[in-house]
Amino acid sequence: MAPSLLHPPSHLSPAAALQLSQQAPFVLQSSPATVSSAPLTALFSASETPDLWLKYENLLLSCLRTGDEHAAHQCLDRLVARFGENNERVQALKGLVREADATNNADLEKILRDYDNILAENGTNIPVTKRRIALLRSMGRVPEAITMLVRFLGFSPTDPEAWSELADLYLSQGMYSQAIFALEEVLVMAPNAWNMHARLGEVQYMAASATGASDAESLKYLAEALKRFARSVELCDDYLRGYYGLKLVTTKLINYPPKPAVVKATDVDDFTVPTTPTVEKLNELATEKLSEIVRRYTAKERHWRGYDEAEIAAARELLAKDASQTEK
Amino acid sequence: MTWISKSTTFFGLVLLAHACYSAQEHSALQSFRTTSVVSPSSPGTTAVSLPIDISLETLVATAIICFGLALGTPPLRPIQWRVWAGKIEREGEEGFMNADGEVSRDYVGNPFKMLETRPGFVDIRRQRKEFAEWVRSSDERGEVQG
Numbered sequence: 310m311a312p313s314l315l316h317p318p319s320h321l322s323p324a325a326a327l328q329l330s331q332q333a334p335f336v337l338q339s340s341p342a343t344v345s346s347a348p349l350t351a352l353f354s355a356s357e358t359p360d361l362w363l364k365y366e367n368l369l370l371s372c373l374r375t376g377d378e379h380a381a382h383q384c385l386d387r388l389v390a391r392f393g394e395n396n397e398r399v400q401a402l403k404g405l406v407r408e409a410d411a412t413n414n415a416d417l418e419k420i421l422r423d424y425d426n427i428l429a430e431n432g433t434n435i436p437v438t439k440r441r442i443a444l445l446r447s448m449g450r451v452p453e454a455i456t457m458l459v460r461f462l463g464f465s466p467t468d469p470e471a472w473s474e475l476a477d478l479y480l481s482q483g484m485y486s487q488a489i490f491a492l493e494e495v496l497v498m499a500p501n502a503w504n505m506h507a508r509l510g511e512v513q514y515m516a517a518s519a520t521g522a523s524d525a526e527s528l529k530y531l532a533e534a535l536k537r538f539a540r541s542v543e544l545c546d547d548y549l550r551g552y553y554g555l556k557l558v559t560t561k562l563i564n565y566p567p568k569p570a571v572v573k574a575t576d577v578d579d580f581t582v583p584t585t586p587t588v589e590k591l592n593e594l595a596t597e598k599l600s601e602i603v604r605r606y607t608a609k610e611r612h613w614r615g616y617d618e619a620e621i622a623a624a625r626e627l628l629a630k631d632a633s634q635t636e637k
Numbered sequence: 638m639t640w641i642s643k644s645t646t647f648f649g650l651v652l653l654a655h656a657c658y659s660a661q662e663h664s665a666l667q668s669f670r671t672t673s674v675v676s677p678s679s680p681g682t683t684a685v686s687l688p689i690d691i692s693l694e695t696l697v698a699t700a701i702i703c704f705g706l707a708l709g710t711p712p713l714r715p716i717q718w719r720v721w722a723g724k725i726e727r728e729g730e731e732g733f734m735n736a737d738g739e740v741s742r743d744y745v746g747n748p749f750k751m752l753e754t755r756p757g758f759v760d761i762r763r764q765r766k767e768f769a770e771w772v773r774s775s776d777e778r779g780e781v782q783g
Contacts, residue, residue, distance in 0.1 A: 316745055317756035319764070323771035370756075374764045409761045436757065443758040473752045495752060502749035503722055546723025615729025 314364045318371045329371040333380035336368055342387050362391065369402060373409045381406060400427055401436035408444060417448055433464055439471070451478060469498040473505070476512070485516035503544040503551065510537035510554045517561075528565070532582045534558045539591070542598075549620050552598045556627065559592035596631065599624050639709060646705030652698035659691045722747075 312318070312325050314336070321329070344357040369384040385406055392399050404420060411417050424441040428434060438461050445454035458475050465471065476491035492509040499505060510533075516522065517530035535558045541551035562582065582588070603625050605613040715721040724732050725747055733744040 313740070317751065317754070319756045319759045320750060320754040323768050326768065370759065370761075373761055374768050376765060376768070405759070405761055409765060411762075439757040443760055446758075447760045447762050469752055470755050470757055474755050474758045477755075499749055499752065501718060502752060504747060504749050505752055508753065544719055544722060545726055546719050547727050548723065549726065612728050612732065614731060615725070615727050 314367050315360060316367065318367050318374075321371075326371050326374050329368070330375040330377050330380065333368055333372055333377060333384075336364065337380060337383055340364065343390055362388065366398075366402065369406070373406065378410070381409075397431075397434050397436050400434070401440045404437065404440045404444075408440075408447075414448075417444065420444065435461075435465060435468075442474070446478065451482060454478060455482075467498060469495045472498070480512060480515075483519070485512065485519060488512050489516065501544060503541045503548060506537050506541035506544065507548070507550045507554055510534040510541065510551075510558070513537060514554065514558055514561075528582065531558055531562055531565070535562065535582070535588075535591070547598065547602060549599070549602055549616055549624060552595045552602070553620075553624055553627065555591060556595035556599060556631075559588050559595060560631070562588050563592060596628070600628055603628065642705050642709030644705075645708060646702055649698050649701030649703075649705055652694060652701060656691055656694040656698055659694070660687055663687065663691065 312321055312329065314329065314332075318326060318329060340361055344361075365384045365388055369381050369388070372378075372381040372384065385402060388399055388402060394400075404424060407420050407423075408417070411420060421441065421444060424437055424444070427437050428441070438457070442454050442458050442461065445451075445457065455475070455478050458471060458478065462468070462471055462475065472491050472494040476488045476495065479485075479488035479491060489509065489512055492505065492512060495505050496502070496509065513530045513534035517527040517534065519527075522530070534554070538551050538554040538558060542548050542555060545551065563585070583591075602613070602616065603621055606616050606621050715724055729746070730740045730744065733741050
C-alpha cells in the first residue's frame, strides 16, 4: 500500500518514494489544475480543499527525489498558479526545484544569490531562509550554515525544527555541548516528544564516549543520558530505541572503571548517578524488554509488527553480545 | 463483529416500528369505539391509555437499538500518552486501520518524527543521489537474481 500523500515524504524509503512518484500522472490527472473562486464556476466544479495543495507539495518532493522532473514542474506550476509567485512557501519550492535541476557549482552559487535577493527584500522569509541554510549545508559550507541558522533562531526562537537542525549541524562538527544545548531547546518546546528524548540521550552517550572527555565529564554525560532514555521509555511503552539506549548506558555505567563515588549534587540541575543496584535493575529491565520485543516481532505476533527491521536486528546483536559476555 | 451490531440494531428498529404500529392501531380502535358506542355520559373523561405491553415493547426496542449501536463503535483509542505512543511504535499503521483495512485518515505515525526528518531543511541533492544509487544497486541485485 502506498504511503499517504498528506505527510511530508522526506523520511520514506526509496521504494516508497518511487511508489509515490509513480502515482504522479494519476494524481495530476484526477485533481483539478486550478480552482476557480468565481461563485458560478465554484457551484459546478469540485470544491477546493487544503489537502489538494498539500498533496501537490508532497508529490513535488517525491518526484524531485526520483528524478521525475516533468511531473515536478507540473505540480509547481499548479502551486504557482494558485498562490502566486510571491508566496513565501512557493518561493522556497521553486528554489528547491532549481536546486534539484542544478548540475554544477556555478548554478548553485546563482541560486544562493537569488535567495539572498529574496531575503534582502524580506529578511524574515522563513521558508526561503531554511532553504538557504539547507543549500549551504548541502554544498559543504557547514560553518556558514551554522552562523545563518543561529541568526535565524534569533528572530524565530520558537521553531523546534530549526533547533533540531542546529543540533544536527553541531553534532556533525563534533561540538557536543552545543548540540546538547540545542536539543534541550527542542525539548522545551516539545516536552512529550519521546524520540527527541532518546535522541538527546544518544548525543549525550556519544559525548561521554568521545575521546578527550574527562572522567568526571563523561560520568556526568552518562548520568544525563540515563535520565533521558528513562524518560523516553516512560513516555512511550515498548520503545525499542529507548530501551536499547538504556541498556547501552547502564552496561557502561556498571563497567565504569572508577566506581562512581557518590558525588554530591552541587547544582539543583545536576543529576547524580543512581546507586549501583538501581542501575543493575534498570539494565535487567532493559534486557528483558528488548528480548521481549525481539521475540514477539520475530514471531510476527499481532500488534507487534510495527518496528523497523534494522532496529530489531541491532537489538538482537546487542543481546547476543551481552549473552556471550555473561557466559565468559 | 459488525454484523452482530447491525443485526441487533435492525432487530431493535423492527420492534420499535412494530410498537409504533400497534400504538397507532390501538388508538384508532379506541376512537372508533368511542364514536360507535354512543355514550353521552362522558366523552372527554375516557383518557386513552396505552396497554402495558406496547409501552414495554417500545422501551425494550429502544434499549436494544442503543445496545446495538454501542456494539458497533470502533475500538476506543488509548487516552494515556505512553500507551498511545507505544501503540504507534509497536503496531505502526496496522494499529490504526478500520474494518475495511484502510489506515484512518488522521494517522500520522509519530507526530514528532518531523523533528528528526526536518522537511523544511530537506537536502534534495543528497536525496536524489541516494535514490539514484538505490536504483543502481537494486538493478544489480535484479541482474544477479535474474
